[in-house]
Amino acid sequence: MRNFDGHATLLFGILIGLALGLIVGMWSPPSTFEVPEACQGQEFWCWLNDWQTLVSAIVAVAATLMAATIAWFAVQAQIAVTHLPADQTKLVLDNFLEEFLQEVNQAWRFLEVALDHNYSEERKFTALNIACAEVDSSFQSSNILDCSEMLTDLLPAQKHAYEQVFISLRRIKTELERKRSDDDPEKGYGLSAQLFAIQLSHLVKYLEQANHTLAEVFSEREKYDVDHTLSWHSSKKRADIQLEKWADELSKQQA
Incomplete structure (x- = not known):
């Protein structure tokens, strides 16, 4: 609908411009x-002869504008064709991710119990291990990380956003595998409940940048306020503090 509106606006503007040009030309005073x-008796042909330069110019402008319009439509059609595979890939990718994230969301409910100080240590330990086992199992059954191969078909901005999502997923999977006790299953996972919640909170942040609809899967979960500020902001803050400190020292020496 937006493309149709844009096309209609362009054509309307062209027609208005041509109409104004003709009106101005017709209202211009003749040479005599x-x-x-x-x-005598051939006034029209004489008038046409007097105005042939103007008429020729208007026709030339109209032809140029028409050619530009046709070219613009062709470019828009080419852009639409280019975007189509990326949009289809993104749709399929979002479907796979949503199914996986729904399972993670259920596991996060147990993680919230593990973070609740009102429960006993034994109950929190059990809840944490259920949460870790559920997410670990989802990684193994869904093979969600294999979907990262689809990123090559996305547009550059989409690709960058989804790459961050898969990087976050790989970190979570690696941490679960590293903390899983294969030697003694009763020991469960040696992963901190707080660290696990922070990793999941980072995942939600990346999902918000890629597709806020996917992030809404975790709308009811208690998330940590993680910071995704660009690294140069931290460098600027450190520089501001240090330079302000030196400026104060210099002021005191000169006082």
Whole structure:
């Protein structure tokens, strides 16, 4: 609908421009107010001869604008064709991710119990291990990380956003595998409940940048306020503090 509106606006503007050009041309004073004797009975052809330069210019402008319009439509059609595979890939990718994230969301409910100080240590330990086992199992059954191969078909901005999502997923999977006790299953996972919640909170942040609809899967979960500020902001803050400190020292020495 937006493309249709844009096309209609462009054509309407072209037509208005041509109409105004014709009106201005018709209202311009002729070179003479008297009809020459040679033009008696052939006023129209004489008028056309007087205005042939203007008419030729208007026709030329109209032809140029029409050619530009056709070219613009062709470019828009090419852009639409280019975007189509990326949009289809993104749709499929979002479907796979949503199914996986729904399972993670259920595991996060147990993680919230593990973070609740009102429960006993034994109950929190059990809840944490259920949460870790559920997410670990989802990684193994869904093979969600294999979907990262689809990123090559996305547009550059989409690709960058989804790459961050898969990087976050790989970190979570690696941490679960590292903390899983294969030697003694009763020991469960040696992963901190708080660290696990922070990793999941980072995942939600990346999902918000890629597709806020996917992030809404975790709308009811208690998330940590993680910071995704660009690294140069931290460098600037450190520099501001240090330079302000030196400026104060210099002021005191000069006082």
